[in-house]
Amino acid sequence: MRTQVCIIGAGPSGLLLGQLLAKAGIDAVILEARSADYVLSRIRAGVLETGLVELLERAGCSDRLKKEGLVHHGFCLAFDGRAQRINLSDLTGGRSVVVYGQTEVTRDLMDARAAIGTVTIYEAEDVTPHDFDGSRPRVSYRKDGITHEIECDFIAGCDGFHGVSRRSVAGAAIAQFERAYPFGWLGLLADVPPASEELIYAHHERGFALASMRSTTRSRYYIQVPLTNRVEDWSDDRFFDEFRRRLPEDVAERVVTGPSLEKSIAPLRSFVAEPLRFGKLFLAGDAAHIVPPTGAKGLNLAASDVHYLSSGLIEYYREGSAGGIDNYSSRALARIWKAERFSWWMTSMLHQFHEAGDFAARMQLAEFDYITSSTAAATTIAENYVGLPF
Ligand code: APR
Numbered sequence: 466m467r468t469q470v471c472i473i474g475a476g477p478s479g480l481l482l483g484q485l486l487a488k489a490g491i492d493a494v495i496l497e498a499r500s501a502d503y504v505l506s507r508i509r510a511g512v513l514e515t516g517l518v519e520l521l522e523r524a525g526c527s528d529r530l531k532k533e534g535l536v537h538h539g540f541c542l543a544f545d546g547r548a549q550r551i552n553l554s555d556l557t558g559g560r561s562v563v564v565y566g567q568t569e570v571t572r573d574l575m576d577a578r579a580a581i582g583t584v585t586i587y588e589a590e591d592v593t594p595h596d597f598d599g600s601r602p603r604v605s606y607r608k609d610g611i612t613h614e615i616e617c618d619f620i621a622g623c624d625g626f627h628g629v630s631r632r633s634v635a636g637a638a639i640a641q642f643e644r645a646y647p648f649g650w651l652g653l654l655a656d657v658p659p660a661s662e663e664l665i666y667a668h669h670e671r672g673f674a675l676a677s678m679r680s681t682t683r684s685r686y687y688i689q690v691p692l693t694n695r696v697e698d699w700s701d702d703r704f705f706d707e708f709r710r711r712l713p714e715d716v717a718e719r720v721v722t723g724p725s726l727e728k729s730i731a732p733l734r735s736f737v738a739e740p741l742r743f744g745k746l747f748l749a750g751d752a753a754h755i756v757p758p759t760g761a762k763g764l765n766l767a768a769s770d771v772h773y774l775s776s777g778l779i780e781y782y783r784e785g786s787a788g789g790i791d792n793y794s795s796r797a798l799a800r801i802w803k804a805e806r807f808s809w810w811m812t813s814m815l816h817q818f819h820e821a822g823d824f825a826a827r828m829q830l831a832e833f834d835y836i837t838s839s840t841a842a843a844t845t846i847a848e849n850y851v852g853l854p855f
Pocket residue numbers: 473474475476477478479496497498499504509510567589592623624625626627628629630749750751752762763764765767
């Protein structure tokens with residue numbers, strides 16, 4: 466088989482890239498290691514920047530988002546019981562975010578791709594990029610016991626943090642920057658009405674908590690837990706009791722409990738690979754970077770990578786100019802590092818770092834006091850939260 470762009474990974478990055486290329490008449494095949502159902506089973510964050518909404522519109526996948534997405538004009542920071550609303554729209558000249566689960570974004574992209582009949586090969590085994598530094602880039606894979614090869618002009622590594630693409634690059638050719646955080650997030654999904662109309666990020670001496678949602682009838686809640694904790698240690702009752710203890714009292718009183726639909730612990734990590742291009746191979750999304758979820762940037766950063774990469778590939782095929790793909794890595798990394806900074810800063814301000822000492826704890830309090838007393842400080846948070854320009 467031959468295609469113009471072979472995309473490895475059918476998560477949000479790969480699917481969005483495939484859809485934008487298809488809209489521009491560029492042929493792309495997606496190879497995905499898991500089944501479509503498995504991809505849809507993964508529960509991820511759900512705050513969309515306006516840039517991602519616009520890309521989904523361009524990809525022809527925004528109808529349900531516009532019907533079901535919740536437009537949020539602000540969110541709350543709570544610090545040991547004190548709450549401070551960050552008025553996103555007032556502070557950013559009217560901008561907002563949309564709350565809409567990543568699973569739904571993925572589903573909409575899958576449906577759109579199926580509707581135009583482009584090729585996605587699920588449960589592809591041993592996907593391996595070859596000769597991306599040479600003149601004959603191709604990707605091999607095994608399906609139903611038979612090995613296949615796809616010849617292509619370019620390979621897009623959209624296969625996430627644990628994918629094969631980044632691992633295929635020679636060690637000396639890639640730099641990796643990483644910080645692992647000494648705690649995780651225990652997340653719970655339940656069909657109960659959210660405790661608050663807007664998201665609440667809560668700093669508390671017992672640990673961080675986040676009250677989020679998927680709709681007006683489905684809530685997504687998180688609490689910071691030690692990395693040694695296991696999901697089995699946390700019954701639903703124990704989760705809700707701890708969750709409530711970390712929220713301002715008036716919010717805690719409104720928490721409705723119910724059986725968990727999903728419960729999982731995720732570690733927190735900051736990670737960036739540099740550069741993002743290796744000959745005919747490009748890295749995008751979680752294959753290139755990871756952010757702690759505190760800033761809700763994971764999906765949105767994947768989207769800006771895809772914006773830069775799709776624009777460069779469209780320019781290449783339409784105008785024969787390699788400028789866009791030559792600049793992809795530096796353009797994407799400029800925005801990646803700013804989102805990494807914001808995510809690291811939000812994580813550092815809101816979580817308990819027991820080994821960091823009293824001075825660090827006072828710095829967290831000072832950050833909160835500064836934000837609540839300075840429009841400039843609040844604007845800094847707001848402009849990053851709604852998304853810096855592409
Ligand atoms: N071959 C083929 N597919 C692979 C391989 C492989 N060797 N390794 C991983 N994959 C697939 C995974 O099964 C997954 O479906 O690549 C896809 C990568 O998707 P994500 O991990 O979701 O990464 P991305 O598409 O970049 O989306 C980033 O997802 O994980 C969240 O927080 C993250 O919101 C961010 C978003």
